Amino acid sequence: MFHICLLMFSPQNYPLYIRSVPCQNELKFHYTVHTSLDVVEEKVSAVGKSLADQRELYLGLLYPTEDYKVYGYVTNSKVKFVIVVDSSNTSLRDNEIRSMFRKLHNSFTDVMCNPFYNPGDPIQSKAFNGIVSGMMVQTVCVF
């Protein structure tokens, strides 16, 4: 059974969006992700030059725990995406993670474009949910 969890954090590090598939032991994911936030911060602060390059947005594998691999991605407005996947998903390649982040970023931009969305609100957009679900299911089902 493969788990995958996606969290999004605002620039102030409070969660904007939390989603995990398939099972709902989110608490464990939350813990992992919160610890990973430290790593994210570290990486973000380490990047000195202008964040014009998308590669820098993708933080890559933040750190592997015994069970999970945590990937990070930060947007230009310091919104952080964190994806936690099972370590058993060995076939989940970096490219795929990147593409996932890209899609997330796309969807997130759409959400932001919505004038009714106030930055910092939890994301309730159905379209966004749909995309995330599709992505996660696809990822889980592939393997």
Added chain:
Amino acid sequence: MDQESAAASGASLISLTEHEQRYYSGLRALCQADAPGKLSSSKVAELFKASQLPPESLHKVTEVCGAKHLGYFGTAQFYIALKLLAAAQSGLPVRLESVAGNLPLPRFAGLKNEPEMRYAAAPPASDPQGAPVGSVAWNAADRGSFRHLEANTDKKPEPWSPPRSPCGSPPRSPLTYRSYPYSKQRNGVDAQIPYDGKLSSRSIVQPEQHSSPGHYVNKLAAEHPAVAQASSAERLNQPATLSYSDDDPWRITAEQLDYYTNQFKILQPDLGALILGAVAKNFFTKSKLPIPELSHIWELSDVDRDGALTFTEFCIAFHLIVARKNGYPLPESLPLTLQPAPAQHPEERFPDTPESSEPLIVFEDAALRSCQVVKDPNSVARLDPTLASRKQDLQEESLNQDGSVTRLGSSREKPALQLGAFPEKPEPHQDLDPQTRTKTRQRSYSSTSIDDAIKKAEEPPTPPPRPQKTHSRASSLDLNKLFQQGAPGVKSGWLLPPPALPPRPSASQVPHFLKVSEQASQSKVQQPNFADFSHFREEGGGLQEESGVKREEQGLASRFGLSSEDLGSTSQQDVSCTPHGQVPQKPIRRKYHPESQSLETGAPPPPMPFLPPAKTSQKLLSRQKREIQMAIRKNRETNAVLRRLNSELQQQLKVVHQERVTLESQLELLRPLAST
């Protein structure tokens, strides 16, 4: 299929109300025979006998309706026959002409099907109310009456929860005239609801009806028995009705389009331009829909995902809002008929199979032809061909009292085409969907996309004044600098200087600039007048209080304004007030007076200022008005910006409060632990 052609030809001769349609189709289902397209003559005969008309009339009916000629009862003949029966029962002669009028439904005694009986019983009661009211009442019904519909439909066992909350909020008055027969959607879903539920709800509904919406609900309630009773052919229509019911409320009629266009123009005069997100947000927030719903509507309607609404997108959004206010639950994705361009996003709510689309098209054609042939505008307005196209008709009829048949016809053709093409569409839709999505992904993620998005959202309310780079009189003066500070009235004022007596423009900035330019060219002459500036300066200082809006421009601006007025009026006097970049708006209006005074006191009293004291005052007044209007506009803009800022800050404040509360609670929890 025989049935459809028969129905088409038959329906072309007569116009049926939706009520009648349902009833007749139910009856037809009763008499459905072995051969497709033919109704079992024995059952038809039985029905005719049940009508309790004398046999001669029955024969006449058979003859008139054409069944005798054909040898069998096709759908059309059957319908005509039913109509004739109704006519005969009401005492009218059995002739084709009599079917043109509004007739109550034919009554059949001793029918096997109870619901038919009940249905037959109910409609006559409501018919007199409904039939004549029919189209006329649609608009009345539309006007804010859907709360009533809501109340009625609440009683029905709805598979999905109709949104109660939007019903609670009073629809905006401009929106209320738009009717979305809520029950259209209900039809499709309620199709499976057992009779009892419907009938009971219908009986509940009946006493409630005191207007056409109630009647309409009743009709639709009555329709359900017919629908549920349907044969396989009818049942095919039901999933189709699902799609159609989604179709109809989502189609924008011409009337609505006009309204949307007007609203768009109010927000943004140029129809080809975009309404920016913040503007649209403010506008749609007025509809008092909850923000998540508005957010969802935005998501649906902003097809190109650019954070702004084109005219089409605006119409979509507006339409969705109207639908929502009238009680329709928001779709998960954009309904097919509402999509801006062909093949945009797949309609999730179309569980259609190609087979189910077939009968839809058929009925539609029937509707098409029927509505095209019908002459009577009332009957056109109440024309409801069959289950499927009925709903679109209703919507269109209700909004087209003038009976624009052609438009009805053409609009009905559209769903046929759309539905017919639907089976092929989902794939191209899906193909296009990622395409459109990827296309819109041209925005650069590497750069500050989100920040830009936020900034762009915030910028529109107060666009900074744009410097007018091109200046026909650009001379030695730093007009760019002047224009940057001046802005709005520049263009308007620019036209003014040439006349000898310059009409005072609202901002009267350009004359200022012009004056400046003239000044530059005539700097030598200005010497004697140069001293006047001191007077102007004082006057300008005195006038500063007036320009509440442009405080930052006061000193220089007023001076400059005065000098510009001076120039404008005289066209001789040039005061080299080059350093005065700011252009005043308010101080201008008083300038002529000090000007005239100063001019008098100054060097050669120019004739001009005194020339039109009367004209001056008039122009001053107009300019004052313009200035005031501009000031009002600017105030409004700043208000809007501040309001938005306020709301954002409020939300941030809320978040912070919540955090604080959670932290405090955690602290409370930890305190006893710490103490132990």
